[in-house]
Amino acid sequence: MSSLTVRALHKHFGDFHAIKGADLEVQEGEFVTLLGESGCGKTTTLRCIAGLESPSSGRITIGERTVYDSQARVEVQPERRDTGMVFQSYALWPHLTVIETIMYPLKRRRVQRQEAIRRALEILEIVGLAQYANRPATSLSGGQQQRVALARAVVSRPQLMLYDEPLSNLDPSLRRQVRDEILRLHALGGTTSVYVTHDLEEAMHLSDRIIVMQAGLLEQSGTPGEIFSRPTNEFVAKFVGFENLLAATVTEVRGDEIEFRLTDSGDTAALPASAAGRSVVKGDTINVAFRAANALVHSEQPPAGAARLAFRGIIDRIDFLGSRNEYRIVSGGSSLRVAESERAYRRHTMHREAGATAWVEIDADLVSIFPVARTAPAPDAEADLVEIGSRE
Amino acid sequence: MTGPSTRALANWDKPSRIPAGWRGERLVGKLLLGLAILVLFILFLLPPLTMAAASFRVGNLAGQGEWSIVPFIETLSRPSTWVVTLNSIVLAAASSLGALIIGTFLAWVAVRTTTPLRRWMTPVMAVILVIPSLFYGLGWYLVVNGKAAPVNIFLREVFGIEGSPFGSGWPIMLIVVIGYVIPVGYLFMVGPMARMDAALDDAARMNGATRVSAFFTVTLPLLRPTMFGVFVLMTSYGFSAFELPLLFGIQADIHVFSTAVYTTLTANEAIPNYAGASTLALILMLLVVVLVLIRGWILGGKRFSTITGKGFRPEPKSYGRVQWVFTAVFIVVLCWAGVIPLVQMVLGSFQPLFGVSLGFTTLNYEHVLGDRKTAGLITFTLILAAIGGFLAATIALVMSHLSVRGGRFIRFFNQAVSWAPVAIPGVLVGLALITAYLPVPGLRNLIGTPIMLLLGFIVVVTPIATRAVEGGVLQISAELEESARISGASRVTTFFTVVLPLVLPSFLAGWFIAGIGVAGNLSLPVLLSSPTMQTVAVQAYDLYRQGYASEAAALFLLLMLTVGVVGGIAWAVVKGGLRVLNRTRHSRIERAITMKGRVAHV
């Protein structure tokens, strides 16, 4: 068990700047996911931590040990970093049986044969594959193979567990199973873990904390709830599925409230300060974001209230998709999307036709505000580097 | 709230080029690597380079004398130079292509189908490989030339055609050369074929591809690294083919490159024209460079992982009745490449005059067996071949492995090293090596010792071993090694526990083919070692040139017999040993499991 610290990590592949100065800290026992699309640098970061890739510069510390430091010219080989890793395509050795595969890391750490067999069997029991012990590892099904890979990774009780998109090669029906297995093992062992994926749901389910990455940059770090509801920039917002992003400018910041003017319509509105994932100041350009599924659509203006936003517009079109209706509503120059659940469209009567007037209503705590660009000078970079472990 | 944690990019400086990790243990590794590079450069790259430089020096001694462009110009301006070049290119490319196609097909039959007799294919091909080109050629010569030739008898009786219409010319030359090279193609391809994830073509079949198209769209493309490497190798060697084109081309006025090199060198007996011969060798060098570049371009930097950890040993599948056709093809190829010349060789070894029916005699065997040097000769040859082949295959494996996981310089250097000796025509190899090593202080004193002979052999056959091994290494996905590293294995341990077991078929094939290359080599033993170090090949050729062709045949047959016996024993021992090892491994684990089970249930 250990914590992981990454400082100022850079990685270049020729001219391509794959990781642009990443900083992260993972607390002991924490399960952190690096989330992003392919090519964003998440796998590269993971491989740098594992030692399979040599960074261009930076510092990586696992527990008390510095395993990489470009200035002090330190680079510890992967076999000495005491990590366990699960690969996307299982990476099992075709010439070994299941139990030999699991014993492999133990043998490398000079565990006595008897003890090694015992521990290997133990872990096999835990993942439910004890009866396959003597089968060639690669003769098992995909899901079973990944569980063997999991077992191999944890058997040596490493300080740090690394997962490189372990579910991507599995049949969708199996993914849930193996994901549960990962969760279970983590609960049992409590090892510090770093997980890489592009799947939002996986990240949500497994992580204590998620870090969203794009093009080598760490866009946002937070709990699954924070990432999901309080994106701090446009990229993350879109990534987690906010369909509606309205441009606005902050006109006033008062204690517990933020007042802003929507760029397209010119209307002003206000939201509680808690809607903002990051602090904003007067004059900032911001996005006001909410999910289509969280908004409600009415034929009449809903009653006013401080805890909501309301937009009036014309229905541009409605798509009936069975489980929901999807509305495009033009309001004040913006095109809003609302998804109406089956429940709502069965109960709720309104004019559902193109051209009809409609009101879009959204609860304040389902709206997220984040700055798009700063007009004020950037705050001190150091100050930004909060010990992210501290949650509020 | 928490915020993102990416440092501002503004003031970031790219660090110096020297990477981290130059601590103690890595430094030693780097020094060793540097030393290895130096040694390899001298041994492998110096000979062709000095040979190229020698094209421009005129003097009594090879590679020395005054600088002059005269021999260079003179050699290249002769029209005959370009005639033979063209002939040799056509012969080399056509024969390599033919042999590779047939060899690959048979390798596939042997590994992936349940064709009857398939288990015999590899041992048979291995034995055929030992047949020297001279006797292979003579065997075929007697089949198509002369009144007593079976083919001519047939033509006479059935069609009333006189003479030897197929005695010489392009058709018979191609047939003979292709047949000679088929075992090479087969043995090279059987390794990679045996290490393919069957799931890959299963996947293709699932997607609607027929068996045939799966073969062409999935299996073949994955074999590309080995196939192209082997093609380039066979074409390069074929370009300097000597014996067979001589036997079957001369009468039809087809002249080839190797004869031109030889005659250029020795036309003036007293003053060898090394500059002229080296100039011709430049043509071969150019050919090799071009082919290697093309190969590199076609393969790109792609991975050809067929062993990805999802399955690697394909189960043979039955293809129904068409498999009998496969068996027939195998039998035909067997006769073509082996039986016909072998039968002639055996017959000839019992004749007083090779190929002339004057009755039979056992005199040749009496001479050979009676000579007390024979046993030593055969033993020495076998030991040299085994050790030389092994070392060459090991070098090939280590280099291929480093190449795949290394940077651009290492890759380039390995390519250069593993192709450089091929750029020297067979006739000149010994001369090129001794000329290159003479100025090197430590090396020159080794000339005349068995060590130098071994080194020379290794240099000459490493390219062969590399072609067998590099494909196998490329087939192993990087993740298999990475997962081993993460599991606590150092680079070296990973190599021995993961790479080696998986690359074993290719390694063994490389070892064997390289070993045969050592056993059959003629130019090195006399030049690089001392009078007491003789190999069977040299002795047999000496006998042949003195006119004792039948005795030479007898000697070679004895060698082949010994190879067969020793090889068979070795194979049985190794296989048996492996099986015993495996069983002990598994049984120990089984016992532990059942004991634990018992304990747990108490």
Next chain:
Amino acid sequence: MSNRQRWLPAAALLLPLALLAGCAAEPAPAPAPEESAPSTESPYGGALGTPEEEAAFQALYDEAIAAGQKQVVVYGPPPARALLDTFHERFPGIEVTYQQLQSAERLAKLEQEKQTGNFVADIASDGRTPVVSLGVDGWCQPLDHIMDVPAEWLGVDDSVQFQQVAVFGMAVNTDLLDVADAPKSWQELTSAEWAGKVVMVTPAAGGAAAFTFAQMDYPEANNEKYAGIKEGIKENVTLVAKDALVLQEVASGNYPIGALAYYPYFVEIKAQGAPIEFVFPFAEGGGNMWTKSAQCLLNDSPNPLAASLYMYWEFSKEGQQALSDAGLYPVMPGTPGPGGLPPLDTVELLEQLPDIEAITAYGPYVKDVIDFFTE
């Protein structure tokens, strides 16, 4: 891969007879007592030469053995087995080994030995021009022959010896053709009349064949005398890759005539029972091909005593007789020629340049001949 196609003949390739012929070749051990005195004066019973000469041989032999020189290494094409067997029998304790090194390779090896001081080679043996060239370049040391060798068989200030001559003629398959009906000259042999009936080794592979026609091209006088022969060969003669194949084809009855056949080789084949005869020389027109073989004692020979013993012995009665039995013309006066062949001085031999001039002069012509047959 690299079967260096040497020219069988030019390179002192001595072919043995079959055992039968070998027995006949056995130097008659002391054929009845000569007027030789007791053993101290004629140690070998007259087999080698006069008593004085034999005493000198014995002294040299004893000296060599005393000096521990048990081996002689020769760089060049090996001779007939019987020749070496005879020597070994005569002088037990000294072993003569031949290493098949010629041309550029021999030079490279000698150079390597010189540079490292690791001397192995004692003798260089080959056709005349390569050895003469070595002599001219200073590789050889002067010889002091025991036998009285005529000056014409020594060269380069007595540092090179010519111990034998080989000739080339026509091999005729007597089942297919009467010897009397064989072609009478080069011109006839290469005419259309004999097209398809003559087989010869190709000059395109160099060797003696190429050399023969190079000599026909130069000097000018030869060129006129032998005009048209090259062309005739290209037109009418079947060319094969190897010398061995020529006699094989004739012996098998595929061709009645094999041109430019090397006599020692013929002798060996005939002894196996092949129905062949040798026709030499041509009845008219000359151009009979012959070669001198040469040897020299290398400067830094590690076993000079043993080596010179061998070299001198080749001129002894026994040595020359052994050569003759193998089908070569001996050079010492009074030794009978190889069985059935006329004395050399009665034959119209193909005119050759003197030794030293021959080193450089023939080169371009050989190349031209090769090119001619390669096009």
